[in-house]
Amino acid sequence: MSPTPHRRSTAIGALIAAAAMLAVGIQAGTATADATASSATKAVQANPGAAPKALSASERATLLAGANATTAQAAKALGLGGKEKLIVRDVVQDADGTTHTTYERTYDGLPVLGGDLTVHAKGGVTKSVTKATNHEIKVADTSAAVTPSAAERTAFSALSASGGKDAKAEQGARKVIWAAEGAPVLAYETVVGGVQSDGVTPSKLHVVTDARTGAKITEWQAIEKGIGNTEYSGQVTLGSSQSGSNYTLTDASRGNHKTYDLNGGSSGTGTLFTGPDDTWGNGSPSNRETAGADAAYGAQLTWDYYKNVHGRNGLRNDGVAPYSRVHYGNAYVNAFWDDGCFCMTYGDGTGNNHPLTSIDVAAHEMTHGLTSVTGNMTYSGEPGGLNEATSDIMAANVEFTANNPNDVGDYLVGEKIDINGDGTPLRYMDKPSKDGGSKDAWYSGIGNIDVHYSSGPANHVFYLMSEGSGAKVINGVSYNSPTSDNLPVTAIGREAAAKIWFRALTTGLFKSNTNYAAARTATLQAAADLYGANSVTYNNVANAWAGINVGARPPASGVSVTPIANQTTQVNTAVSLQVQATSTNPGALSYAATGLPAGLSINASTGLISGTATTAGTSNVTVTVTDSASKTGTTSFTWTVGTSQQNVFENTNDYQIADNATVESPIAVTRTGNAPSTLKVDVNIVHTYVGDLKVDLVAPDGSVYNLRNRTGGSADNIVQSFTVNASSEVAQGTWKLRVADLASLDTGYINSWKLTF
Incomplete structure (x- = not known):
């Protein structure tokens, strides 16, 4: 299935694909040590300024208000068409003040699916722009030849073809511009409710149809299938609140997260867990409070991880928590995230005795909520695999950080809930194929399989980044991770790997249609931001990607x-x-x-x-x-x-050059009169395959002097002096070096440049 944008307004995510319930082999190896390999590998934070700034709710609101007030100016500066408008989705900020503002787009009032973009700026100067598509957003006209009802019938048929039933329009056919792949086209998007083929899991099937021909373009089921009391984690301390003589599972210190009992229902919030004392459950699934305690514990661990490690104040960075619902349906063997309610929902598992509420399952589901408001990778094709893997990756980090002796950190997914009834986990990050369906490495058709299996290479690359290849024992679990090129990968450490992945997810480097190649580019950019381009950390991240058949090794x-x-x-x-x-x-x-x-x-x-x-x-x-x-x-x-003093003006700050993006480095010139006819421009650009680049000098009045236009082919780096006849230009003002990357795969940065008058 082709990559498609995931619309977060109705997204639901669950942990387990139906095929994942098949029995898989038991992991081999003897657990003989408790050492954590990644703890021995500490990457040095070369650039603390690129670390995320912990924003209060009011600080975030101020950034959002500023971005919302300048969307028209931003659209003009980006050169968007007159019918295009920007809608702010999120703003995050680095410690050094760099902001990353993510926008959705409309065209002639219609939503553009796959039109999301992020502007990376510092001090009011745009450093780069990351776009989901580089196509011009334009269609001949917005008059549809197909009726909305016809589009809805096509969508209903899609649910039926997938084995679902009880189709109903969660969202009737709405006119959109489809831009996630190829040239933009006028289309309808319909969201079909009902239930999926298991007869229990709710449906939020998005179907996109061509508004001129009625043909289905694509579809994706916004069910991101995924997986805390002390049945799994022992006796723990929970955030709760006292109301009169009673207590409730309301965590006032973590955004007022609440935990509800659905009592076997499948809609609404159910009943807030309330009791005469502050003790919840008894460790047995027969006590209804036990699952509630597990879910509440998992949610508080995940909240704390994102806040204490990454400086994010809640999933939306606004200090507001989602809520949890347990005891969904009858013997429901799954758990899911739903954007519509902004909540996590957990079934009780086989025989209602195996609630899907372990730490990593809760963290997995809650991370789907984070992804929906940040990278928002569509839940199908390669973006869907990356979406699903992101939940596994962050869940592993939550589990390691929690350091709970009853559920120690590991690179196994859902190992506590025993969904298969044979003691095996759902997924293995060191060698994903051990589950019988996931893939260890990328291949050209991986976007055509279930996202729970196409997530394998991303889980694998994160493990390789964190722990490296080969055999090792971590917290008593034996691992032996292979590489597709049979070459070793050296670990950068789990902490560094998590920071890199989190940055790619939350600063707009991951987009709605990000595939594996683009994810490599995004994580390398994040590694460059945090640890330096071509640093040991950067190179080992590239080696890890090569280990799953994505990109080459340095x-x-x-x-x-x-x-x-x-x-x-x-x-x-x-x-x-x-x-x-x-x-x-x-x-x-x-x-x-x-x-x-x-x-x-x-x-x-x-x-x-x-x-x-x-x-x-x-x-x-x-x-x-x-x-x-x-x-x-x-x-x-x-x-x-x-021997004589010349007027030399220089900018030595680094400006990252992302794929298919334009970046400008400014120099403020304080010199009277006009520029000379022999203005000297010295350029130092670090970038592989310089044939991707167009390099211009921009005068204070906006005049453009081209220095290079995609010359040099596969050569690396531009370290060159140019002479420009700028005698018609007033010297004083802000001059800019503008670098446009006009192709994929290779990236770099402006290292420095200077003007000699």
């Missing part, structure tokens, strides 16, 4: 030196230039340089070039960096020392 070993632009300084002027380099080998680096102008030297331990130039002239400089394995990397550049 060079196997050696030193990478960041290119240095040609330098211009003046006699008797102090110099400070930091050489930046990384190696795939552990240990310290040493630095050396030849050809430095007189008076300058390089620190062999730190790579800092400093001193005061004493003699005019131009030198050819080569810097050599050597690692602990005697591998070397070099970079060369010229260094001109002048």
Whole structure:
């Protein structure tokens, strides 16, 4: 099935695919140690400014209000068409003030499915834009040849064909623009209620039909099938509230999360758990409070994880909690998230004796709610697999962070609830194929299988990031993770892997139609933001993706030196230039340089070039960096020392260049008169496959001077000087280096640039 956008207004998510109830093999291996491998691998936080800022509800409201007040200006700045409008969906902020504003789009008043985009900005300057589609949103007209009732009949037929029944229009056919794949078309979207093929799970089937031909374009079931009291976690402390002489399962310290008893029903909220004391359940499923306590515990652990580890104040970052419902239906062997009620719902399992309320199941369902308000990956095709895996990934992190001795952290999904009746978990993250249906690696047809199985490669890549490949024992569980290219993967540690995945999810790098290739790009961008492009962490993330057959590995070993632009300084002027380099080998680096102008030297331990130039002239400089394995990397550049003071203006801040996005780096020039006819523009851009890039100089009045237009083919990096006749331009004002990435797969950043007048 093709990737499609998941509409969060009616989304439901459940943990278990029907096929997942088949028996699977018991995991092999002897549990002999309690060591956690990832605890030994600590990635250094190279850029704490990229960490998420913990926003209060009022701070978030202020950001949203500001974004909502400027949607027209934002649309104009993005070059959107006159019929397009932006609707703010979310705003998050980094510690350094960078904001990530995610918008939905309308066209001539119609919702655009697959039109979501995110603007990444700092200090009022747009650094990059991430879009779900790069097609122009435009259709010939918005008059439909097919009636809404005909579109609804097609949608009802789709539910029937899938084995569902009791079809009803949860949302009647509404006219939309379908832009999730290919050129945009006028379409209808219908949401069909009823029940799915199991006769119990509610249906929220989204069906998109062509408004001109009536043909079905795509469909997706917004049932993200997924999986806390102390039946599973022992005796724990729960957040509750006292009301008069009674207590309720209302957690006032965590957004007023409430836990309800559905009493076997399938709608409404049921009855809030209330009792004369503050003790809930007895550890047995025969006590109705037990499942309620498990669900409440799982919800509070998940809330605490997102707030304490990632600085997110509730799923929507607004301080408001969802609620939980237990005892759904009769012997219902599933659990799900529903956007419509903003709630988690849990069945009691086989014989009503195995409630689906363990820590990882509760965290899985609650994470579906987080995904629906952030990345919002459609619950079908490859985006659906990534959506489902994100819930597994974050659930594992919640479980490890909880450190509950009765339910220790592991990379197994639903191991406590014994859904198959044979002691096996639902899914295995180290080798997903052990469940009998999930896939270990990506292949071209993976979008055509159930999302619970297409999630396998994403679960696998997260495990490889966290723990690396090969055999190991973690918290008493044996793992042995393979790679599709049969090469080893070195762990970056679970904490770093979680921060990278969370950033990709919540800052607009994951979109509604993100597939596996795009997810690799997004997580590498997040790794670059947090730990530096081409850092050891970054490269090991790339290696993990290669381990599931997505993308290539960086060079196997050696030193990478960041290119240095040609330098211009003046006699008797102090110099400070930091050489930046990384190696795939552990240990310290040493630095050396030849050809430095007189008076300058390089620190062999730190790579800092400093001193005061004493003699005019131009030198050819080569810097050599050597690692602990005697591998070397070099970079060369010229260094001109002048005798007269020139006006040099420079921006050394990094600006990330995402796929199919445009970024600008500004320089404020304070100089009277016009610019010269020989304006010198020195550019240092780090980017693989420079043939993707169009590079322009933008004058203060908006005039554009093209420097490069997708030349250079597969070469890496642009370190080049350009001469521009800018004599018609007033020098004073803000000049910009504009870089447009016009193709997929390769990314990078503007390292620095400068203007010499």
